[in-house]
Each structure stands twice: as structure tokens, then as C-alpha cells.
Amino acid sequence: MLTILFDGVAYGMLLFILAVGLAVTMGLMNFINLAHGAFAMVGGYITVLLMQKWGVPFLLCLPLAFLGSALLGGVLERTLYRPLYHKPHLDQVLFSIGLTFMAVATADYFIGSSQQIVQLPEWLKGRTELGDGAWMLGMGHYRLFIIAVCAALTLGLQYVLTKTRFGSRLRASVDDQRVAAGLGINVNWVFLGTFAVGSGLAGLGGALGAEVLGLDPSFPLKFMIYFLIVVAVGGTSSITGPLLAALLLGIADVAGKYYIPKLGGFIVYSLMIAILIWRPQGLFVRKGGK
């Protein structure tokens, strides 16, 4: 049982890293971006290809995946996303679905539709078991590694958001764009930076998750709903909301698939609908929040 909890936490942390960029950009620009998974897929493919073609070590691939996706995110923000910030949501949905379809077909065309495999280094392959009986806790080293990396990133993000100058600018822009701009904050740069970092984090998540979630061209469509659940349930006003939502989702999904495999994703989706009917603005949003 503890093992399931542990796996659920690892899964949840991974989802959080994948979706946190989406949460922040959505809160910042009120932009419904269904193409977020495409950036994660790019990160995953960067890792896989670098490791297979040039034998780059896994640990070095992770920052490269981050940089690659962040760069792509920055370029796309500048060129394609910016004109759409003030368009109606229908346009944004159509645009980002289109982008997702293109990403899926492109990955299929250049890399092939087969599932990609990441060769983990030896020291990440083992598994440690503590205790025994019903309370046995089996920890895969790789999952432990994921939790550690994601926890470090979360703390880092929280620090940047609450303690640094950029963080306060970002929060000001999220709260009210116009007033923030009036105070001399260059909102456009904040948008660009945030979008790039958010995409980069998604890319990093995709690289880390290639082993756990699987990586093939349909990745952006398959996990789109999960990212959106994290954002919709967690709310977009803080990063603790999405973190808790991601953990909840991860644990519910792993436990559901383990105990009642017949129901599959049913539990997660029903839970999401119930929560959203109960609290349409998200679980962890204070009343009257945007």
C-alpha cells in the first residue's frame, strides 16, 4: 500500500512539473493552451535522440531538454502566441489544438510512431524495499530520483515566486496586468520569460517522464487532459494549488489503476467532474479570486 502511495507521489510530482508552466501561463494571460504537452514531448524526444544518437549521458540530457523546450517556447510565444492573448477562448482552443495536431504529425513523420525507450544509467535502475508485509514500501530508485528533482524544483520555484524581484513582478502581472504595466513593469518580458520557463519545465518533465509515462507521438493528446485537470482543479492563482492537485491526481490515478483496473481512467475523470461542479474555480482558490 505504501508502495502505491509512493508511486502515486512520484507520478504526481512529475505531473506537477509538467503542468506548472501551464498553470502559470494560464493564470498570467488567461490563455487556454492545449498545446502544452507538445513542449513536454519535445523535451522527451531531445533526451531520447541525444542519448541514442550521440550517447550523451542522461543527467546532461535533462538540462538540454529544458533549454531546447524553453527556446522553442520563447520563439513560439513571440511569433504565434502573442497575437492571440486578447482573442476569444474559442480561437485559443482552435489554435492550440491545431498546434498539437501539427506537433503529433511532425513527430510521427520524423521519428516514427513507435514507443521510445530511455536507457537509464545503472545507478537509477535498482529498487529499495523497507519493512515487510502489508506495510512494505518498495521504492524504485528512478522514482526516488524523480521525487527529489521535482521537490527541488518546486522549492526553487516557490522561492523565485515569493522572494525575488522577478517573482513579485510576475505575481503583480497575474493579479492585474494593466496596473502592473502602469507601474512600469514590462509585462511583455514577464510573459515571454514565464512562457519560456514554463515550456522548459514541461520539456524537463517530458524528459524525466519518458521512462514512466512512455513517449510516442500521441503524447501531447494523451496527457493533455491530465495537465488540464491539474490546472483546472488546482486553480491558477498560486503554485501550491496545482501541486496539491497534481499529487491528488497522481495518487488517485495510480491507486485506481492498481485496485480497480477494470475502471481505468474512469475514477480520475469522475473525480474531476465532481470537484469542478462543486468548486468551478478550482479546489484551492480563495473566494473572489480571479
Added chain:
Amino acid sequence: MQTTDALSQTLLLARGRWKWWELVLWALALASPLLLSSHALIINEIAIVALFALSLDLILGYTGIVSLGHAAFFGMGAYSAALFAKLVMPDPLVGLLVGIGTATVLGALCSATILRGTDLTRLMVTLGVGLILMELANKLDWLTGGADGLQGVVMGPLLGQFEFDLYGRTAAWYSLTVLLLVFVLARRFVSSPFGATLKAIRDNRLRAMAIGVSVNSRLAVVYTVAAALAGAAGALLAQTTGFASLDVFEFHRSADVMLILVIGGVGWMYGGVAGAIVFKLMQDAISSITPQYWTFWIGLFLVVLVLVGRERLIRPWTWFGKGKPGAHHE
């Protein structure tokens, strides 16, 4: 008071009046299976997709609800019509009514989920309902055949005398007739005072509430009606192909129908029909060149469409004017 009432009545009626070119258009449509008899299959598909897009137009174009899970009702109609034909009786018209009925019930249940929250919440909830139904159809394999789809659906003759033939001519006429009937009814529906209040809700929900429109009940009704029509489209598909598979619930179906509607223009009765014709012909042409990468082109099309502006793309005469996008409702 009397005169303003009379005036608004004539205005509403004038909007809903049939023009001569519409009659010509429908006459041509009904004649098409005979004129283009080798293309009856694709005419059937177009009619079904047009009906599906029409139902989405009621909630997206006329009421402003962005839904990514409209395939839920389509699939519900398809599976119930197919199951009814297989297990109870093969009569197509009764099956169609059953398909509409189950989709209506589902729509009425789901309408409670779209009343509150932001666009994002609605998007998620509609998407979630679609996924749940797909999951159900997948897991209840003793009933639905699971991932293999529901096979062995044999339809009886239409009205007891017209058999469904291999060339799909009966099917095309059947679908076109249903489409025409639904179109007439839907047109009456949106040009009624009720339809006018829907547009008021779309344009400004708060103001609509302030003048005394009961927003929630209107949304629930229109969502249920749209679900019923989507169910009809699904039932037609299952009956004319004799098959229902998980594909009817897929995400891409919801996305496609949204694209179809957007191509034809939202909030316009012929939007769905025009979009369906363009989309199906485009799909036919492109997938004969690159069957596998058709989604790339559709994605590119969507991106360009949005960047250029939906309003401008279907109105070519605005391309060379001052590039000021039209005012948009929020």
C-alpha cells in the same frame, strides 16, 4: 406597447423566413444522391457531419459554450442505435428515436455540469464526460464489444420497403431527410424569442440576467436540445454504416466538428452544412495524397485560420482593407 411587440414579432419572423435560394439549395441537396450516384457514400457522410456540426452550433455559435466533448452525445446516439438494432428490433426509424432519446437524457444530466464556472471549467467538464463515456464503452465489452467495436448490426429496410443498398443511396436520402427536418426545426428554434434570449446570454450573460432571462434554465434546455441532435447524427452514422466503434467518442471527433463549424462560420444556420462540405472534400483530397499525415495539414489550417482571423478568412473582401479585426464578444 402593442406596437413594439408587433414590431419585434415581425422582425423575428422576417429573420426566420425562407429565402428562394435556400429552397433551391435543399432541392439540389435532396437530388444529389441521384445526380452523383457514385458519390452517395460521401454525401451520406457529409449530411451526418453537417447535422453534428449544426447541433454544436446551437451551443457554441448561438449560446457561446465552448465544448470539447460534444462527441459524447454523438457516440451515445451511435451506440444506443446500434445496440437497439442488434438486440431489440432492426427498424431504423425507431432506432433513430431511441438514439435521440438516450442522448437527450444524457444531455439533460450533463447540462447541470456546464452552468457554472469559466470557459476552462466547461472545457474540462465536457472533455471529461466524453472520456468517461469512451472509457465505459471500452470496458463494458460484454455489451459494446470493447475496442473491437460493435459488430453485426443489421438494419431493417427503411419504412418497411427501402433496403439500405451497398452504394449508400438509401442511406444518403435517409440522412439528408433527417438533416432537412432537423434544420427546419432548429431554424425555427433559434429564430424564436427563445433563440433571441440565447444570443443575449452569449453576448452578455450579466445583462441577460438583469433583464430577467433565466440563464441557467435556458442553458440547460439548449444543451439538451443540442445533445439530442448530436445523438441523431450518431444514430444515423451507426445505422448507415452498420457499425459502432470507440472512434465515435474520440477526442478528434469533437475537435473536427468544432473545426467544421468554424470553417463554415459559427452562429449561422448554414455554417455547419458549408463547413461539412468543405471539410469532407478537403479530407478526401488530402488523405488521398498523404493518408498518414492528414492531421498535420488540418493543424496547419487551424493555426493559419486563427492567426488570419476566422472572420476574415471566410470574407475574402476584407483581406485588403484596413487590418482591423472585427469586434468580438467575450
